[in-house]
Amino acid sequence: MTKKQYIYTGVGVVVGLIAGYAYYYFVGCATGTCAITSKPMNSTLYGGLMGGLLFNMFVTSPKKKENNE
Structure with a gap:
């Protein structure tokens, strides 16, 4: 990776x-039975993972040079 x-x-x-924690803070889970949104750490880490994957989609990889012999 560059x-x-x-x-x-x-x-x-x-x-x-930031988005994951904001989702926990503003929406959250009132009953505590939600796997992701019941705890701030889970929601924050899940948000970080999804944000990294989302932004990684927009990265272009360098083109390989063809060896024409």
């Missing part, structure tokens, strides 16, 4: 962490 790819993925993780 430096640009790491930066995009890192930004996506940070945005996802």
Whole structure:
């Protein structure tokens, strides 16, 4: 991976962490039976994972040079 790819993925993780915690804080789970949203750590980590995957989709990989012999 290039430096640009790491930066995009890192930004996506940070945005996802913030979004995951915000979802827990504002929506959450009142009964405590929800697997992801019942605890702030679970919701935050899940958000970070999803944010990293989402932002990683927009990273283009460098093209390989063809060897025409």
